[in-house]
Amino acid sequence: MLRRRVIPCLDVANGRVVKGTRFVDLVDEGDPPELAARYAAEGADELVFLDISAAREGRATLLEIVERTARRAFVPLTVGGGVRSVDEMRAVLRAGADRVSLNTAAVADPSLISRCAARFGSQAVVVAIDARSAPSGGWEVLVAGGREPTSLEAVAWAREAAERGAGELLVTSIDRDGTQSGFDTELLRAITSAVTVPVIASGGAAGPADFVAAVTEGGADAVLAASIFHRRIHSIGEVKAAMAAAGLPVRLTGVAA
Amino acid sequence: MSLSPLVAVVDYGAGNLVSIEQALMAVGARVVLAEDASAMSGADALLVPGVGAAAPAMDRVQRQGLVEPIRRWIADDRPFLGICLGLQLLFEGSDEDGATTLDILPGRTVRLEDAPTLPHIGWNQVERRREHAIFDGIADASDFYFVHSYAGAVADEASDVVLADTTHGQPFVSAIATGALIGVQFHPERSGTDGLRLLSNFVDLVRSGGLATGAGTAATLATSR
Numbered sequence: 489m490l491r492r493r494v495i496p497c498l499d500v501a502n503g504r505v506v507k508g509t510r511f512v513d514l515v516d517e518g519d520p521p522e523l524a525a526r527y528a529a530e531g532a533d534e535l536v537f538l539d540i541s542a543a544r545e546g547r548a549t550l551l552e553i554v555e556r557t558a559r560r561a562f563v564p565l566t567v568g569g570g571v572r573s574v575d576e577m578r579a580v581l582r583a584g585a586d587r588v589s590l591n592t593a594a595v596a597d598p599s600l601i602s603r604c605a606a607r608f609g610s611q612a613v614v615v616a617i618d619a620r621s622a623p624s625g626g627w628e629v630l631v632a633g634g635r636e637p638t639s640l641e642a643v644a645w646a647r648e649a650a651e652r653g654a655g656e657l658l659v660t661s662i663d664r665d666g667t668q669s670g671f672d673t674e675l676l677r678a679i680t681s682a683v684t685v686p687v688i689a690s691g692g693a694a695g696p697a698d699f700v701a702a703v704t705e706g707g708a709d710a711v712l713a714a715s716i717f718h719r720r721i722h723s724i725g726e727v728k729a730a731m732a733a734a735g736l737p738v739r740l741t742g743v744a745a
Numbered sequence: 746m747s748l749s750p751l752v753a754v755v756d757y758g759a760g761n762l763v764s765i766e767q768a769l770m771a772v773g774a775r776v777v778l779a780e781d782a783s784a785m786s787g788a789d790a791l792l793v794p795g796v797g798a799a800a801p802a803m804d805r806v807q808r809q810g811l812v813e814p815i816r817r818w819i820a821d822d823r824p825f826l827g828i829c830l831g832l833q834l835l836f837e838g839s840d841e842d843g844a845t846t847l848d849i850l851p852g853r854t855v856r857l858e859d860a861p862t863l864p865h866i867g868w869n870q871v872e873r874r875r876e877h878a879i880f881d882g883i884a885d886a887s888d889f890y891f892v893h894s895y896a897g898a899v900a901d902e903a904s905d906v907v908l909a910d911t912t913h914g915q916p917f918v919s920a921i922a923t924g925a926l927i928g929v930q931f932h933p934e935r936s937g938t939d940g941l942r943l944l945s946n947f948v949d950l951v952r953s954g955g956l957a958t959g960a961g962t963a964a965t966l967a968t969s970r
Contacts, residue, residue, distance in 0.1 A: 491868040558763040584763030609797025611864040611892045655864045739868045739888045
């Protein structure tokens with residue numbers, strides 16, 4: 489049976505992992521390939537790098553760390569942040585990523601999704617959707633790292649992204665991100681009910697029970713978190729043990745307790 | 746043969762070859778990326794990787810003059826490993842985009858039936874129908890990493906090539922073996938310790954000549970087709 493995945497996310501700026509938190513300034517958390525290898529050994533089912541470097545010069549550095557990671561951690565790697573074209577996606581894949589996530593550029597030009605899917609296959613294209621509750625009900629899509637609102641409604645955009653060839657959606661609740669108040673399971677349920685592609689839940693993880701809820705209540709196929717793993721508040725093993733205890737299929741082979 | 750077999754990895758322009766190259770080196774192989782037939786000549790084994798759709802991949806394989814060299818390699822019963830799309834390309838054609846593929850194995854590449862989600866992305870159990878040295882040291886029903894929506898449906902007359910199944914909705918063929926030909930629908934290069942073990946088994950079999958059993962079903966199939 490297909491396992492529900494647990495995915496540590498590494499925010500990367502200028503070639504280093506940084507702490508993605510609202511409470512303090514960006515703190516250097518180490519070398520991305522080093523942390524990636526540690527997570528792979530601890531049982532991560534997949535890894536996500538999000539490049540949050542403000543400057544375009546970060547790109548060459550990103551490709552270099554993607555390659556060093558692919559040479560050390562034999563688990564799948566998804567890379568996102570600032571990819572704007574088929575050629576840029578190709579460069580990230582050639583460097584050693586398995587999949588690329590598109591966000592702002594896909595909102596600006598949705599044909600980018602179909603062009604990337606035609607070239608590399610749907611399975612290589614993840615569309616990241618940052619959403620927050622709209623005053624009028626439902627959820628609105630934000631871009632530019634969750635800073636700029638758009639006119640898009642999140643469930644409609646999820647459906648369109650899947651129709652255009654996205655092979656997976658990475659859904660982040662901006663309301664919950666960094667708050668450790670649990671995933672937005674209503675948002676997740678609304679999207680997982682609307683599409684047949686797998687959905688990764690993101691934003692708000694505080695503890696193992698939240699991972700369980702993202703799957704059982706939200707219908708998520710995979711669950712992503714950053715700070716609770718980086719700060720070693722919980723291990724991947726603890727999260728998976730809680731999911732297994734709740735009757736969810738998880739991969740326990742090779743998971744360090 | 747050298748103690749460190751040379752594996753030619755077919756490079757037809759898409760996707761990530763870093764992982765497969767690194768994984769092969771980690772288990773003691775030497776690797777050459779083959780963009781054309783000349784790069785295959787000194788190799789001990791041929792590996793066709795790949796993800797994505799069949800038609801653009803076949804276009805590139807054709808443009809790079811690799812169709813006949815790959816067919817001949819398999820007809821000669823030389824060690825071969827097809828991964829994901831590299832396995833799918835061995836069948837007659839693909840329902841994904843109507844592409845005609847290499848027509849070495851009887852059967853077609855078809856969409857996964859009754860799948861609750863597509864693409865099928867993540868770790869799933871590979872359940873063996875029979876034993877084979879490629880799985881030495883790996884427990885039955887171990888998890889391997891998949892990322893695909895289509896898989897090869899082996900024709901009934903060739904069902905003895907099937908090595909393992911996996912279920913996502915309905916069961917599909919996740920590994921085949923016949924003579925020196927091995928094919929897997931999952932990604933051993935992204936499947937952690939068990940994936941590396943499978944690649945290590947392949948390299949060991951290449952080194953020892955253990956795949957050249959003379960059984961040669963693939964060679965027979967390729968020659969007769």
